[in-house]
Amino acid sequence: MDFMDISRKRVTVRQFAQKPVEEEKVLKILEAGRWSPTAVNGQPQRILVLNTPESLAKVRAFCAFGYDQKYVDLAKECDDKTRSQVNFYYGAPLVLLVSYDSTACWVHPQSGQSSGATDATIVATHMMLEAASLDLGTVWISYFDASKARELLRLPDTWQPVCMLYIGYPAEDFKPNPNLSGRRKPLSETCFFNAVPEMEK
Numbered sequence: 001m002d003f004m005d006i007s008r009k010r011v012t013v014r015q016f017a018q019k020p021v022e023e024e025k026v027l028k029i030l031e032a033g034r035w036s037p038t039a040v041n042g043q044p045q046r047i048l049v050l051n052t053p054e055s056l057a058k059v060r061a062f063c064a065f066g067y068d069q070k071y072v073d074l075a076k077e078c079d080d081k082t083r084s085q086v087n088f089y090y091g092a093p094l095v096l097l098v099s100y101d102s103t104a105c106w107v108h109p110q111s112g113q114s115s116g117a118t119d120a121t122i123v124a125t126h127m128m129l130e131a132a133s134l135d136l137g138t139v140w141i142s143y144f145d146a147s148k149a150r151e152l153l154r155l156p157d158t159w160q161p162v163c164m165l166y167i168g169y170p171a172e173d174f175k176p177n178p179n180l181s182g183r184r185k186p187l188s189e190t191c192f193f194n195a196v197p198e199m200e201k
């Protein structure tokens, strides 16, 4: 498949079928991440694959809908169908927690900024696009309680969690969110050739 086809095909999925992701596909996704570029090729990414009921129960406890009382209360009030849309991890059978090891990153000599979050983000992006090429749905999750994740998953102190990818086959009745997916600004609003645009005063 042409790269642009994969890029356009990828869409955030928040309703997953209750079907495991084949091990062969899991390994392809991880392999795509392995070949990502990282600063000075430091490869500080540390990826925790979570796909057992025990591990996914931990995700439920530290993802936004597990720890944000607003959503916990909301989930209690709704019927089964709606609950699946407001609950914790949309029933994803596979979760990748992407962290970086802060001792393995490049540090910018002038700004002192670590490359870790950027490296981890690039790795996650490669994995997300590989998953799309394998007909799997994904959602990128930033909204989770990283300190609770650290505690429940016993992450080493030097690992800094950056994001999670929920991965799985889209549910049969999955429909992209019309308010978010498929909407992009025109290039003229985000890309500028050789000079920044005139700013209104």
Ligand SMILES: Cc1cc2nc3c(=O)[nH]c(=O)nc-3n(C[C@H](O)[C@H](O)[C@H](O)COP(=O)(O)O)c2cc1C
Pocket: 010, 011, 012, 013, 014, 139, 140, 141, 142, 143, 144, 176, 180, 181, 182
């Ligand atoms: C950095 C980042 C953080 C995100 N965090 C969340 C999140 O915590 N929960 C969620 O449901 N979606 C999250 N998303 C998914 C975005 O809402 C989604 O990518 C965006 O609305 C565009 O829709 P599309 O992916 O279908 O094109 C995140 C995406 C990115 C790139």
